Amino acid sequence: MDYTTNSEEVSSAIKFLNIDAKMLTGDLSLAVISRVVERFTGFNKYQYPLWENIINDNAIRRQYAWEVFSKLLRNKEVILLFDFADDKNIFLFSDGAILSKIFENCFKFVFYVTNVENDFLLAYNDHDYLIGAGEAITWIDDIKSGKYDI
Numbered sequence: 001m002d003y004t005t006n007s008e009e010v011s012s013a014i015k016f017l018n019i020d021a022k023m024l025t026g027d028l029s030l031a032v033i034s035r036v037v038e039r040f041t042g043f044n045k046y047q048y049p050l051w052e053n054i055i056n057d058n059a060i061r062r063q064y065a066w067e068v069f070s071k072l073l074r075n076k077e078v079i080l081l082f083d084f085a086d087d088k089n090i091f092l093f094s095d096g097a098i099l100s101k102i103f104e105n106c107f108k109f110v111f112y113v114t115n116v117e118n119d120f121l122l123a124y125n126d127h128d129y130l131i132g133a134g135e136a137i138t139w140i141d142d143i144k145s146g147k148y149d150i
Contacts, residue, residue, distance in 0.1 A: 005086070005087045005089070006082045006086065006087045006109045006111065007023065007082065007087050007089035007090075007091070009106045009107060009109070010080065010091060010102060010106060011023070012105075012106075013101075013102045013103075013105040013106050014091075014102065016105060017098075017101055017102065017105065019093075019098055019101075019102070020094065021091050021092065021093050022091065022092040023089055023090070023091055023092075024079075024089070024090045024091070024092060025088065025089050025090075026088075028090075029081070029088050029089060029090045030088070032079055032081060032090055032114075033046060033081060033084045033088075033090075034046075035118050036050070036081070036112065036114055036118065036121060037050070039118045039121075039134070040054050040055065040056075040057075040118075040121045040133045040134065041053040041054060041055060042055050046084050046085075048083055048084075048085045049083050049085075049110065049125070050083055050084070050112060050123065051083075051110065051112070051123040051125045051129075051131055054121065054123060054131055054133050055133070056133060056137070057131050057132060057133045057137065058131070058132050058133075058136075058137040058138075058140040058141060059129045059130065059131040059132070059140060060129070060130050060140055060143055060144055061127070061128055061129050061130075062128060062130060062143070063128045065124060065128070065129075065130035065143070066099065066100060066103045066124055066130070067100050068100075068130075068143055068148045069096055069097060069099040069100045069103075069113070070097045070100035070101075071097070071148050072096075072139055072143075072148060073095075073096025073097050073099060073113070074095065074096070074097040075095055075097070076095070076096045076115060077092070077093065077094055077095070077096070077115060077116065078092075078093050078096035078099065078113050078114070078115055079091065079092055079093075079113065079114050079115060079116065080093065080099065080111060080112070080113055081111070081112045081113075081114070082109070082110065082111055082112065083110055083112075086110075096113065099113065108126070109126075110123070110124065110125050110126055111123070111124055112124075118134070119134055119135045120132065120133065120134040120135040120136035120139070121133040121134055121136060122136050122139075130143070
């Protein structure tokens with residue numbers, strides 16, 4: 001049975017939409033996930049699934065909540081990653097707004113979005129929860145208050 005990884009699915013959407021993105025693998029992706037784990041979980045080592053281990057977070061349950069990325073992440077350089085146990089590849093995008101289009105063209109999967117500075121973490125899980133940590137805590141409040149139409 002063939003299995004399409006999350007990064008293969010995203011790569012297909014990137015190609016279909018003719019988007020400029022950079023895939024990072026190996027030591028670079030390991031360094032990113034290590035920094036995310038250290039900053040946003042109570043652990044010093046990755047624990048599966050990452051979204052269950054995020055501390056000091058805020059969340060909202062909303063199907064297709066990632067649609068808000070077209071406004072929320074506009075003009076922000078972002079890193080897209082997945083649960084490390086499932087897929088070790090990560091992507092760098094110069095404008096996070098494009099993620100809304102990418103996810104419109106993919107099957108549903110758990111993903112995480114951060115930036116190079118690790119200022120925030122957004123997680124979207126298989127229960128339709130958008131979870132925010134770091135700077136993204138207030139973004140979730142903004143979504144709850146209706147600041148962003150989704």
